[in-house]
Amino acid sequence: MRKQVWVVLTCAALATSACGAGGSGEAGGTSNKEKPKNKDGKTVVTLSLKQPDPFFQTVEKKFEEKYPDIDLQIQSYKQPGEKWEGGDFEKYVKTTNTALLSGKGPDIVELSDLPVDKYVHGKLLVNLNEVFDQDKSLKKEEMNLNILDGLKNKDGGLYTIPTSFYLRTYIGDGDSIKKANVKIDDANWTWDRFEETARKVREKEGGGKAKRPVFADDPGVILQEIIMDRYGELVDPATMKAKFDSNSFTDLLKSIKKMYDEKVMKSEIAEGETALFYSSAFLTLQDLVAVPYMYFSNPKLLQKPHAEGKKGGIRIIPADEFGVQAKSPVKAEAWTFLSFLYSKDVQSLQDLKGFSLLKEVNDKKLDEIQKQAKAGTFELPAGKTANVSDEQFNLYKELIQKADSYSAFDIKVLSIINDESRAYFSGQKPAEEVAKLIQNRVTTYLNE
Incomplete structure (x- = not known):
């Protein structure tokens, strides 16, 4: 499940009679084209x-x-x-x-x-x-x-x-965070602050055991998650110009690789081992309640780190x-x-994907899950048990109603970044060379 779709990937304009005729790309009523009709005049x-x-x-x-x-x-x-x-x-x-x-x-x-x-x-x-x-x-x-x-x-x-x-959030090991006595201000943390906080939690676990990794995933996946939040910095939507040959991007590559070199992050972990944090996409309300318990007995839902100067929040997909x-x-x-x-x-349709845009529909489903949890009939991942408090269900509703973190991105650009960054993370090419290759390929694509 940790490799869940990270991107479970992903109008009209017009109007009411109060709207005037609109030009290309503007809200308005009918255009100068004649409206198409079927044989029945519809x-x-x-x-x-x-x-x-x-x-x-x-x-x-x-x-x-x-x-x-x-x-x-x-x-x-x-x-x-x-x-x-x-x-x-x-x-x-x-x-x-x-x-x-x-x-x-x-x-x-x-x-x-x-x-x-x-x-x-x-x-x-x-x-x-x-x-x-x-x-x-x-x-x-x-x-x-x-x-x-x-x-x-x-x-x-x-x-x-x-x-x-x-929705996509981070899930932290609540017991380890509490034991480390580290305050987490996830509403305001950037990637750098997240790294600093995660290292503190990791260091304070103690016990003489090998320290757990902060994350367990491929470096390319970590890079893509950060790029999704910072996409507007690296590809200007107004001019369609790329900025991957900047120092900030090469510094990002180097900071991620350093954490893997220092074993702070790992691509894979041993069976039975867990990382301190996971990034997870919630595709249903049932997922929102159950999935965190796949990782920890006391999971803590956290906002994703964001770019410097940007607001935090639960990521919208x-x-x-x-x-x-x-x-x-x-x-x-x-x-x-x-x-x-x-x-x-x-x-209210049963086949609606994910979360509803109507508060009432989500609240009703969460209330049903809450009743099941109290009765012991809510299904958790195999072998897992949990005591989900009323306070936790209130938190779920609050998360849904506050989620507003979204940055549009081009999946083709992410694919280019993933292709070229492998050579850096495997030690085959320096960061500057990889950044230049990404810059050239993305620029060619954006100009097509």
Whole structure:
């Protein structure tokens, strides 16, 4: 489970009658294009998915029952049962890029794992911020608005919205932290402060035993986690310029390698051994309660370290991110669908991935788990027991409602970093050479 998807990887704009006609990339009503109709005179709205999803088939049926004048047509890159083979994802990205650039693609686009920054920079997506604010049908006081606020770019634009979301936190050994009497201010810690704190906990364990590693994972995974939080520093979304040939990046490489050289971190640990901290993605509310006990009998949920000058927080991983193509002739209808995704009718569906955007839905599920925990019927990992207090359940709800840490990143850039950094961590190339290779490859990619 420690190698859980770290990235479980990952609109419309338009409006209400109060919105005027919008230009490319702006919120507004209909464009100058004529709205497409089917043979029955219904307005056609197209939605693209990477592959078929029964959840969205159910949503499509419910949506068309509520809005009989709209024909939602779902398109999938992959056919049912078709597997993803080598090179398929690159072809999918290229196909999506071409469709968005031409303005002839689907109205609503699934953007999970796609280069959203490139699309925003090219004005290919609608800024949904204004239309979301003006939509009176949404009961915003009932929503986890912290999630959508976290997804806004630094200029306040909201170009993608998720159907739901996952969370990622650090999990610490609560007993070791308490024994070491080390105060952890995880709301304000940077990576450097985390390292300093973790070393103190490790040193104070004592007992003459070999010191436990702070983390047990590949150095490339640690690097990627840090890069995800600092992505905006290394790739400027406004200019699409890379900065991997900077001293700060080479210093980061060196600091990570030093911890592995000193055995503070390890790629692998012996059977039965545990690290002091783990990074974990929670894909369900059941995970949020149960997974920490896989590692420790007294787990402590902690915010992830963040870049200097940035705010801390629980990291958001959007699920099923959607955006609206800037040249869509049915922006208003597209928004009607995206707004429908936040209805209780959809957010309460059993097949909804991850956590709901509605507070009530999450709270209800957590209350059910709490009752099961008290009755001793909640399933923990095999062989594990736990006494989950009421206070802990209150903490879970608080974590969900405060989660707002998100930094958009390009999965292709992360792939390049992972490919090239191996040579440094294995001692084959110096940090400066690897940084230059990454800089050149990323720059070439961003200019494509």
